Amino acid sequence: MTAGLYGCAESGSDPAPTRPPATPGQARSPFTGLPARTDAPVLAVKIDNVVPARPHTGLGAADLVYVEQVEGGQTRLLAVYSSRIPDRVGPVRSARESDIELLRQFGNPALAYSGSHSGLKPLLAGAPLDLLTPASVPGAYTRGDDRPAPHNLYLLPDRALDAVPEAQHPEDIGFRFGPAPAGGEPVNKLTERFPAARYTFTWSAADRGWRVAMDGTPARTTDGGPLTATNVVVQQVTVRPSRFEDFLGSVSPYTETVGSGPARVLRDGRAHDARWSRPDAASGTTLTTPDGAPLNLAPGRTWIVLVPRG
Incomplete structure (x- = not known):
């Protein structure tokens, strides 16, 4: 076992979507x-993650999953x-102030959540969010x-998106693939x-991705089996x-997501030291190698783990 930059590193099936994925050529x-519809809506959902909320539903269909610290170190x-919209997602919980800054790079996405601090409501209402x-x-x-x-x-995404027929379409958020x-x-x-939570990502050649475990327990979904990520950005x-x-x-x-700092990128069974940069809230997040060259992700699903600076 060797110590990684942000944790302990050891060397060494998706749910069926209700909306079909794009065909080649799109x-x-x-x-x-990956190939995707250009007119697909962008839907962000705030999801509960304490032990009583597991296993999740619909999480395996997400294009991106961000892990954020909340109260008590949880x-x-x-x-x-966007690429796939499942029948049901959840459990859904409340929004945080950090979500406004994080989601600004997506333009004007839809955000599904179950509540917020009363003082946060005016900020959410004034943000570029549906x-x-x-x-x-x-x-x-x-x-x-x-x-x-x-x-x-639980959220029923198709019904929710019916309320925002002009929902934001996907746009560049800074990631590159190749x-x-x-x-x-x-x-x-x-x-x-995190202070009261831990995530483990284990390479699976059979899945061509990283199997996710939460607090020492392999993560799964009620509708798709084990949770995997093609890429993990720490x-x-x-x-x-x-x-x-x-x-x-x-x-x-x-959690401040504007700025820059160290990162580690897991893809294809290897870990790469990296830098992340996001100059302002309206900009996307770029990943580069230590010498400043763009760092490509592998095409597929990405988990972004927002860990506190050491």
């Missing part, structure tokens, strides 16, 4: 590098959909009977830790207190 998604997921909440589109949410509230609220850079370190497993960021607190009085962290 434009390629700026989110995955994490929440922000999943971005807000899809249980109050604004009640017919697009449903409660499951397999687990207790609040971990049983051959891997030279070098890199062979890695079988990488673990990243992005070291500043996490500072925000001006908001939860109902228990814990201060909500603010």
